[in-house]
Amino acid sequence: MDQSVHRVWPYREVEVFTSRELEKQLAVLSESELRVLVVGAGIAGTTAAQLLRSSGIRPVLVDGTGPDANAGYMIALMPMVDAAIKQLGARGAYQDGSTRMDRYRVLSHRGTALRQDSLAALLAEYGQYRGLSRAALLDALSVGGCDVAWHTRVSSLAESGAGVAVTFETPDGGRAADFDVVIIADGIHSATRRFVPGGRSPQTTVTGWGGWVSWAPADAEPDLGEELWGDGFFVGSYPVKGAVGAFIGGPRADLADGPSAFVDRIRNALTASTPRLRRVLEAMDAAEDPFFWVLDDVRTDRWATGRTVLLGDAAAGFLPTAGIGAGMAIESAWVLCNTLTGAAPGGVAERLARYEAAQKPRVEAAQSNSRQLARLMFRRSTLLAHVRNTAMRFVSVDVALAPIRKLLDEPAVIPSAGVD
Template sequence: MLKATTIHQQYEQARKDNIRILIIGAGVAGITAAQMLRRDGQHPVLIERNKDEGHPGYMLALMPMVDQALEDLGVREHYRQNSIPLNRYGFHAHTGRMLRIDSMSSILDRYGDYRGIARGKLIETLTSTGCNVSFNTTVTGLDESSGGTTVTFDSAGETCQLEFDLVIIADGIHSTTRNLVLGGSKVDVVDTKWGGWVVWAPEDIHMDLGEELWGAGFFLGIYPVKGELGVFLGGSRVDTKVGPNAFVEDIRRKLTSTSPRLDSTLKAITSDPEPYYWSLKDCRTPTWAIGRTVLLGDAAAGFLPTAGIGAGMAMESAWVLTRILRHAQRDTVVSLLQAYEKAQRPRVEAAQNTSRRLAGLMFHRSRPLAVLRDVMMRIVSVETAIKPIQKLLANQPNPDHVAKDALKRM
C-alpha cells in the first residue's frame, strides 16, 4: 500500500545511499521504478502531485513484458490473484455481429502471461510490501551542476531545496516537470480527434473474452478484469459532444445485431452518473536522458490505448532502467542514462508505432470504410495486427549487458 510520508523523512534515508535518487510521479512507471530500487536496497524519494491516491483508474491489459519486473519484485503470485487471463479476443463487425474470436493464449502464452487487471489492483500489487510517497508535492526547479542536481520542491505549501544525483521524471503524459528539462524542445503529439467514456460494467460468464466493435464513427471496447468489465465507448470528439446518452442512442440505431454483453455495456455507459471522458492523444519526446535526469513511462512516450501495451511498456522500461542502475556510481550515472535511452527507446517507439497504426485503422466515421475493414478482418487474425509486439516479446531486453557495455566504453 502507498504510505504517506514527508519528503524530509524520505530524504533522510536517500542521502545515505551511494546515489541519491528522486522519482517524480507515483503512477505505474514511478512506483515500479521505486519498488525495484528499494528491493535492491536503495531509498529513492518518491513524490506525487496529487493530495492523495486519487481515482484508482480503470482497466489494463498487461502483456508478458511485465513478467520479469513482477518476478524481481516478488509479487508475481499477488498479481495473478488480482488479475484474470485474457484467453480470447472477439471482433465485431460495424453492425454489431461477431465476426471472429481468436485465441490470445495460443498467440501469447509462449512468451508469458497476458492478463486483465484494474489499475487500482495493479498499484495494490506493486505496493503490497509498502511504498513510501510524499503526496501534494511538485518540482518547481531543477538546477544541474557537476556535483548533482538541486531540486526545488513545493510540498504541501512549503518550499524546500534538496540535492540528488539522479532525477527520474515519471509524472505522466501531461508531465509538467518535463518542461523544466526540455525547455523549448517540441514534444511530438498525435491527436486522433477522438475521445470517449470509460466505465465499469458487471462481470458475466465470459470473463476470459475481450471484445471490440470497430463501428462507423464509434468504437466499443470491452475488457475483463477480476470481478468487472472495463468498458470504453468512443467516437469523434465532434460527435461525442452530444453526451453519452444521445451518443449511445445513435449507436443502437446503427446496430443490426447485438448480444447481452453489448447491451449491458451500453447501459453501463448511460447509467453511470459521471463517466470519465478520455481524449485520445499520445506524445513522444525528442530525448529521454538529459544529464542526470531521465524521462520514464508516459512522460517519455505516452500511448494511445489501441494496442493495450502502454502500461506494459512503462513497467518494462522501469525494470530496464533500474536494472541498469544496479551498475551505477555517481560518476557513471550520465553515461548509463544515455545507454538506457539508446537501448530502450527503439522498443518503446516500435510499440507506440503499432498503437498509432491501429488507431488509424480503428477510428473512422465512414461506413464504406467500415465495410471494407470488416471484410479484411474476416480473414486477418489479431495475431497479424500485433506482429510487431510479438517481435518485442521474443527479443527481451538485457539491461545488464547494456550497462556493462556502456561502462566498458567509458
C-alpha cells in the first residue's frame, strides 16, 4: 500500500507513505548547504524541520511512530511562540486552529470558585494566550506540507570530526547516511538520546502522579481555563477550537481502577461544582480509552556534543503544571535553527555550543518553575489544601505567573554566529 489517509481526532488528517519517503528525502540531501537530520516529528522536531526548510536547508525528518498514533493532549501557548509561527508563515493556520484563553478560574479542593483572573489583561503587552489540541498545532506547524519518513528509527549514530554516520531501521530494512548535524527531538522517552554522551543518564523528576485526557463539548465560556487543585486529585479544563480539553489526575496508585472510578472519587470529595467541572467529569466518565499522561519530567546534563543536539522534551521534558513546555520547545527550535542558518559544516560545533549556552539556562529556569508548582499541586493533604485555598484567594494569576512574565519581558536571543 503506497498511501492511506487517517484521521486523528481532533483536526488532524495526514498521509502515510512507505519508507520510500526516507529515500526521497535522502536523495536531495546533497543539495542542501548543511546536511541535517531531525529525529522526531513531534512539536519540537516539526518546528525545527519546517524552520530549516523555510531558510533553504533541506533536512531529513524521521519519526519512529506513525501519524495515526494517539494525538495526545491539549496545549496552551504563550506569546513566546509568535516569532517561530511568524517565520513559518503559519499565523493564519495557527489562529484558525486555536482559540484565545483570556480567563483563568481556580477552584478549591471541594469545588467552590476561589477567584477568576484576566489572562488577556496580563498578557496584553506581549500577545495572546491560545489553546489548541496537539494535533491542531502540528497541522499549523506543517502548513504548506511537511515531509516525514514515518516508522523510521535511528539504530546507530557515530559522530566524528567530519560528520555523523547514522543508520536507520525502516519497515523495508536498514539504510545508512552521513550528516553534518543531527537534531534529536524524539520526546521525553527518546530512543535516540542514548547515543550521545549528554543523554545517556537523564535526571528524572518522578512525581508519582498521572492522569487521563479527554474532550468535552465546547461550552458558553470558550475563553476560560479552569483548574481544581484537590487533596490527592487535580482537574483541569482548557479551551481548544470547538471543544474543551480536560485532564484529571492523581497519584498513580489511586488510578488503577480506571477513569470512571477516579471520577467517582472526585465527585464524592466535592461539596460544590461549576457547570464546566460537571461537564468535564461527565466527559471523562464516558471517554473510551482516553490518553494517559505520566506526570514526570526529564533534564539532561548536556544538549550539544559537537554535531548532535537535543531539542524539546528530549533535552528538557516539562511537567504540565506551568503550561509552558510546548512553548519552550517551539522557542528553542526557533533559536536553534536561526543559530544554524548560514553555518558551514565545519562550524556546526561552535554554533551548537553557542545555542546551548544561550537557551539551556532559560529552559531550565522555566522547567524549575513547573517543578515548584508541582510540589504545591501534587500533594495529598487536606491541611495543605486549606492553606492553598486561603493563599489563592489573595494571590492573583499575575503573581503566580511572574516567572513566565519574566521570560516574556526578556525574550530569547539568537546568539551571534561567530566565525565558522
